[in-house]
Amino acid sequence: MSDNLTLPAPQGSTGKSAETLLEVEGLTKHFPIYGGFPIKRKVGAVQAVDGIDLTVGVAESVGLVGESGCGKSTTGRLITRLLEPTAGKITYAGRDITHASRRQLAPVRSEIQMIFQDPYSSLNPRQTVGSIIKSPMEVNGIEPDGGREKRVRELLELVGLNPEHYNRFPHEFSGGQRQRIGVARALALNPKLIVADEPVSALDVSIQAQVVNLLQKVQQELGIAFLFIAHDLAIVRHFSHRVAVMYLGKVVEVGDRDSIYNRPRHPYTHALLSAVPEVATEDSEDRERIRLAGDVPSPIHPPSGCRFRTRCWKAQDKCASQEPPLIQLSGNREGHLTACHFPEEPTTEARDEDVVMDPALKALEAQD
Amino acid sequence: MTTLTKTSDAPAPTGPESFLSVRDLKVQFSTEDGIVKAVDGLSFDVERGKTLGIVGESGSGKSVTNLTILGLHNPRTTTVDGEIVLDGKELVTATEKELEKLRGNNMAMIFQDPLTALSPYYTVGRQLSEPFMKHNGASKKEAKDRAVQMLEKVGIPQPEMRFDDYPHQFSGGMRQRAMIAMALMCDPDLLIADEPTTALDVTVQAQILDLLKDLQQEFGTAIIFITHDLGVISNMADDLLVMYAGRAVERGSVRDVLRSPMHPYSWGLLSSMPRLDGNIHEELTPIPGTPPSLLNPPSGCPFHPRCAFKDEVEGSRCTDERPSLAEGRAAACHLTAEQKQTIFIDQIQPRLR
Numbered sequence: 001m002s003d004n005l006t007l008p009a010p011q012g013s014t015g016k017s018a019e020t021l022l023e024v025e026g027l028t029k030h031f032p033i034y035g036g037f038p039i040k041r042k043v044g045a046v047q048a049v050d051g052i053d054l055t056v057g058v059a060e061s062v063g064l065v066g067e068s069g070c071g072k073s074t075t076g077r078l079i080t081r082l083l084e085p086t087a088g089k090i091t092y093a094g095r096d097i098t099h100a101s102r103r104q105l106a107p108v109r110s111e112i113q114m115i116f117q118d119p120y121s122s123l124n125p126r127q128t129v130g131s132i133i134k135s136p137m138e139v140n141g142i143e144p145d146g147g148r149e150k151r152v153r154e155l156l157e158l159v160g161l162n163p164e165h166y167n168r169f170p171h172e173f174s175g176g177q178r179q180r181i182g183v184a185r186a187l188a189l190n191p192k193l194i195v196a197d198e199p200v201s202a203l204d205v206s207i208q209a210q211v212v213n214l215l216q217k218v219q220q221e222l223g224i225a226f227l228f229i230a231h232d233l234a235i236v237r238h239f240s241h242r243v244a245v246m247y248l249g250k251v252v253e254v255g256d257r258d259s260i261y262n263r264p265r266h267p268y269t270h271a272l273l274s275a276v277p278e279v280a281t282e283d284s285e286d287r288e289r290i291r292l293a294g295d296v297p298s299p300i301h302p303p304s305g306c307r308f309r310t311r312c313w314k315a316q317d318k319c320a321s322q323e324p325p326l327i328q329l330s331g332n333r334e335g336h337l338t339a340c341h342f343p344e345e346p347t348t349e350a351r352d353e354d355v356v357m358d359p360a361l362k363a364l365e366a367q368d
Numbered sequence: 369m370t371t372l373t374k375t376s377d378a379p380a381p382t383g384p385e386s387f388l389s390v391r392d393l394k395v396q397f398s399t400e401d402g403i404v405k406a407v408d409g410l411s412f413d414v415e416r417g418k419t420l421g422i423v424g425e426s427g428s429g430k431s432v433t434n435l436t437i438l439g440l441h442n443p444r445t446t447t448v449d450g451e452i453v454l455d456g457k458e459l460v461t462a463t464e465k466e467l468e469k470l471r472g473n474n475m476a477m478i479f480q481d482p483l484t485a486l487s488p489y490y491t492v493g494r495q496l497s498e499p500f501m502k503h504n505g506a507s508k509k510e511a512k513d514r515a516v517q518m519l520e521k522v523g524i525p526q527p528e529m530r531f532d533d534y535p536h537q538f539s540g541g542m543r544q545r546a547m548i549a550m551a552l553m554c555d556p557d558l559l560i561a562d563e564p565t566t567a568l569d570v571t572v573q574a575q576i577l578d579l580l581k582d583l584q585q586e587f588g589t590a591i592i593f594i595t596h597d598l599g600v601i602s603n604m605a606d607d608l609l610v611m612y613a614g615r616a617v618e619r620g621s622v623r624d625v626l627r628s629p630m631h632p633y634s635w636g637l638l639s640s641m642p643r644l645d646g647n648i649h650e651e652l653t654p655i656p657g658t659p660p661s662l663l664n665p666p667s668g669c670p671f672h673p674r675c676a677f678k679d680e681v682e683g684s685r686c687t688d689e690r691p692s693l694a695e696g697r698a699a700a701c702h703l704t705a706e707q708k709q710t711i712f713i714d715q716i717q718p719r720l721r
Binding site: 068177205206207208209231234238261274275276277279280291292294295359361367 | 569597
């Protein structure tokens with residue numbers, strides 16, 4: 001059964017059958033590191049994003065999950081062209097925008113908008129809410145029917161703010177309200193794609209749901225495609241039709257929501273899901289318990305072959321020498337791709353034996 | 369209500385098993401804008417070897433409570449009322465010298481952000497050994513041995529070499545491990561963990577939480593665990609205290625509070641949280657409005673401006689009268705026990721699936 005039944009937009013669960021809005025191929029971003037004295041030379045590179053493929057269909061919402069430093073925010077910024085890609089190709093609505101100039105980008109910019117994580121630093125404190133939301137229209141010379149001010153008031157109402165707050169300043173609003181202002185600004189130009197970079201992680205628990213519901217309403221009613229970047233797996237599941245899991249600059253697994261959350265194949269996806277703390281209810285099943293060791297390795301010197309191998313319990317020699325391709329494994333649904341030589345069973349139920357890689361935990365648990 | 373019962377109630381519940389007991393704690397800061405009632409009449413107990421979880425949003429007073437227990441508040445701008453008794457010792461009236469003897473020795477704290485809580489100027493080893501030398505009169509050598517042993521226990525590879533590293537040479541998860549090692553150096557009876565995993569990634573968070581649990585079993589430490597994440601608390605705590613606007617609104621065992629919550633705020637928290645196995649087609653149910661300002665908290669029940677069930681209560685009790693929190697399993701709400709049960713079963717529980 002597909003999870004996408006309630007969607008208003010006509011699209012399949014894989015996104016392939018639907019019309020593609022954004023296509024990313026082999027996208028790479030290496031940040032150079034300079035060092036040496038007296039002449040500074042390039043001594044290395046942070047391989048923040050290293051060759052990822054991703055598609056976003058029209059009116060589809062794609063989640064991008066991963067831990068900090070895995071390159072998910074960089075990916076978002078590359079797609080909005082706030083950063084210049086090192087290599088790879090970004091195609092938006094059939095047009096190659098990888099290295100498009102400012103002028104060439106102008107019409108595309110208004111269709112791709114961004115919502116930022118921190119509602120405190122992403123709004124100019126010296127501008128009123130009205131002028132913040134109005135400025136994208138001014139920059140792009142758009143004059144909506146009835147004037148810009150009327151449109152701003154409509155937008156304020158749409159995101160659940162009082163239109164009379166037009167002349168207020170950002171500091172007069174709470175965090176959740178500010179994030180609504182950010183959403184209104186992103187909607188000002190009727191975008192087709194919104195890149196939302198951790199839009200709710202700076203908000204209080206009781207406010208998060210308000211903003212998630214607002215984004216969902218916007219997504220469904222206006223038919224806007226979303227690239228939803230977040231580290232909270234439960235929120236991503238709630239919001240996204242398809243999910244891509246990133247680890248150290250690579251996409252390790254991608255698929256429809258149901259496949260990723262209920263039939264994951266990559267060991268990292270298993271580890272990530274099992275690490276999510278959940279409120280236990282009477283009817284919740286026992287979930288597998290996987291405890292990795294240590295932290296994510298440095299993206300300056302990523303491990304050879306499969307990047308997850310240094311923390312993986314199934315790693316073998318092959319993993320160090322050969323990088324696993326992102327392919328559809330047998331038994332997986334179409335569009336569910338996994339990059340692993342030794343994939344896991346497609347279930348998240350408790351195992352006979354917990355996987356505990358952490359040496360301290362192992363030692364303490366061996367005592368019991 | 370609480371103030372009236374305080375004098376008669378205070379000594380009674382401080383039974384032999386409650387090792388830390390806080391009674392009617394009030395903490396107020398004077399700021400330029402007026403007096404902030406950060407904590408307003410809070411009472412709770414912590415038993416030896418047990419974990420008390422405190423959940424609440426930012427500004428609910430959970431961190432202030434624990435800074436006050438340790439005596440880390442600024443005495444010039446803060447007024448503290450009430451009683452904090454740790455193992456028979458009164459802490460509110462204790463002198464700075466007495467508190468110094470307890471801090472790091474009998475009670476220790478793990479902070480949210482290990483990078484700012486550790487000094488960048490000293491090696492990790494020195495920061496670990498110092499309290500041990502001070503409290504136990506140990507020599508440098510003894511302190512080092514103990515520190516290396518603790519670093520190993522919390523899972524830092526090559527602890528002898530890492531002893532001389534500075535905090536910036538540690539990764540985020542390792543720093544938090546070092547903080548835990550530091551807190552456990554003197555084998556404290558009470559450990560306060562203030563959002564210890566909020567700054568960490570989920571896979572690292574899972575490691576640290578399990579580590580804390582295992583270490584607690586070994587050392588028999590009482591833990592106060594502060595967080596805003598109900599999932600974390602459900603894995604960690606034995607008892608739970610839900611705080612809102614500087615007050616405790618619900619208390620009970622973790623199982624009871626999370627499975628059959630009684631306060632509208634707890635209902636709101638639970639139903640606004642997406643779950644990994646929840647129904648995706650069901651919309652989340654957020655709590656309307658925003659948390660109140662503590663400069664000017666709402667009258668009566670502090671949650672009434674956001675509460676969906678205040679009409680069920682007769683008259684204007686919600687806006688006029690502050691509901692009290694009884695001992696044991698209880699919620700500070702004017703709804704009757706029957707109403708709470710029917711509302712929970714009919715309206716809230718279906719949303720939690």
